[in-house]
Amino acid sequence: MLLGLATVAEATPLIKGWGQFRYTWGTGSDTFLPANARVSFKQVINDRWRMQFLPDLSLSGGGVILLDAFVEYDLDKDITLMLGQFKYPFGLNRQYGPQELFFMANNLVGSGFGFGTWDQGLQIERRMGQANLKAVLINGNGANTGGDGNRTKDLSGTVRFYYDAKSFAGFSGYYGVNTGADLGALSLAIDLFMHHQINNALIEIEFAQSIVAGTVATGWAIDGIFPDVISPCTLVLGYATMDPNTLVANDQTVNIVGGLNVPIDADGKNLWMTNVTLSATGSAASNMIATQIRAFFD
Numbered sequence: 001m002l003l004g005l006a007t008v009a010e011a012t013p014l015i016k017g018w019g020q021f022r023y024t025w026g027t028g029s030d031t032f033l034p035a036n037a038r039v040s041f042k043q044v045i046n047d048r049w050r051m052q053f054l055p056d057l058s059l060s061g062g063g064v065i066l067l068d069a070f071v072e073y074d075l076d077k078d079i080t081l082m083l084g085q086f087k088y089p090f091g092l093n094r095q096y097g098p099q100e101l102f103f104m105a106n107n108l109v110g111s112g113f114g115f116g117t118w119d120q121g122l123q124i125e126r127r128m129g130q131a132n133l134k135a136v137l138i139n140g141n142g143a144n145t146g147g148d149g150n151r152t153k154d155l156s157g158t159v160r161f162y163y164d165a166k167s168f169a170g171f172s173g174y175y176g177v178n179t180g181a182d183l184g185a186l187s188l189a190i191d192l193f194m195h196h197q198i199n200n201a202l203i204e205i206e207f208a209q210s211i212v213a214g215t216v217a218t219g220w221a222i223d224g225i226f227p228d229v230i231s232p233c234t235l236v237l238g239y240a241t242m243d244p245n246t247l248v249a250n251d252q253t254v255n256i257v258g259g260l261n262v263p264i265d266a267d268g269k270n271l272w273m274t275n276v277t278l279s280a281t282g283s284a285a286s287n288m289i290a291t292q293i294r295a296f297f298d
Contacts, residue, residue, distance in 0.1 A: 014042040016298040018098050026277075026288035035292065038098075040068070048074045066144055067118050082123040085143050089123070089134040089158035090116035090172045092193035092206050093221065102202075104275045104290055107221040108240035108255055109206045115174050115189050118143035121153065130162045140176045140187075152177055154187070166197035174210075185213035200227045216246045232268070234261040236275075250282035270295045 020035035037057040044050050054068030070084030089095065093110030094117070105111065121138030139147065140154030154176025162168040174189040189210035196203045202225040209218045219242030226235040238257040245251055259275035274291040 014040075014044070016040045016042075016296070018294065018296040020098075020104075020292050020294050022104070022290060022292035024288060024290040026290075027286035029288060038067070078127045080125045082125070083121075085118060085120045086123065087118050088116065088121065088136045088138050088156050090156050090174055090189070091158075091191040091208060092170075092195065092204065093223075095158075098294065099269060099296070102225045102234060102236050102261060103223070103238060103257060103259060104273050104292055107206075107223060107238055107257075108242040108253060109191070109208050109219045109221045112219060112242045112244065112253075113189065113191075113208055113210050113217060114212075115156070115191075115208075115210065116172075120145070120147075132160045132162075134158050138176075164197075167195060169194040187212045201225065215244075217242065217244045218246055219243065230260065232263055235259075236261065253279065253281040255279045264293070264295075 017037070017039040019037040022033045022035045024031060024033060038054060039057070041053045042050065043052075050072040052068050052070055052072075053066070056065045056067050066085070068084075068086055070082050070086045073081045073083075075081060087095070091110060091113075093106050094115070096106075110116070119136075119138040119140065119142060121136050123134060123136040126133040126135075135155070135157040137153045137155060139145065139151070141148050141151075154174070156172070156174045156176075158170060158172040160168045160170035170193055172189075172191040172193075174187065176187050177185065187210070189208065189212075191206065191208040193206040194204065196205075202223075204223045204225075205221070207220040209216070211217075219240065221238065221240035223238040224236070226237075229235045236257070236259045238255070240257075241252060241254045243252040256278045257275055259273065261274075262272040264270045264272055271294050272291070273294060274289070277288045277290070279286045279288070
């Protein structure tokens with residue numbers, strides 16, 4: 001049937017969660033920080049409909065923040081619609097869930113541009129053989145905002161091309177006028193990326209450029225994940241640079257990250273992660289050592 005058929009087995013919601021419990025030491029930092037604690041509630045309504053809620057139990061005094069709140073509908077086996085609040089598609093690094101992140105934080109391309117965050121709108125996903133397309137129409141002013149005052153909607157989308165079972169390349173684009181604090185200002189952005197698997201090792205390259213309210217920002221990153229170098233640990237190495245305003249001198253930030261992930265369970269999902277970050281913005285340099293336990297329940 002078009003609207004789907006419910007089954008008894010689908011009556012119970014699927015509940016999962018994870019937390020990150022961290023200590024950081026370095027330039028201007030010496031603190032314990034439970035980074036986040038999130039619980040995901042997913043309900044399979046029937047063979048076509050699903051619903052998901054993801055609250056973030058903020059451990060830094062901000063209270064409970066609702067991230068995901070959406071419903072999905074499979075139009076057919078190749079097309080899925082999503083309506084509600086969700087992390088909209090843009091880029092590569094920012095799109096990863098906690099089990100896909102081998103570093104303790106997103107790189108500068110993932111975190112510095114402000115695109116690919118949670119927002120409210122409609123997404124269509126189209127699967128076409130070796131290609132995957134996601135396109136969204138969103139408010140553009142972020143999550144938990146109570147709407148956008150009936151403003152013109154923003155557009156974003158991502159295309160991935162899988163050239164083998166575990167490797168892909170692609171691009172993202174963004175067009176809108178509602179981005180962040182720059183309401184009413186034109187926002188354009190593009191992101192190019194590659195995710196390449198070599199045996200068990202993984203190499204990722206990402207380049208992004210944006211124009212928001214006339215300010216041009218540019219950044220690129222390369223990450224390497226090497227699980228067999230120090231078995232059973234995973235070695236991670238990353239380099240990223242971001243220039244938030246290409247017209248201003250000495251404002252470019254460079255991060256060099258090295259780390260080691262130690263599994264604390266048999267399947268390697270739960271990790272003890274340690275990252276060392278060397279950072280420089282203009283002539284000012286800083287360093288940071290961070291270690292955390294990332295644990296899941298399901």
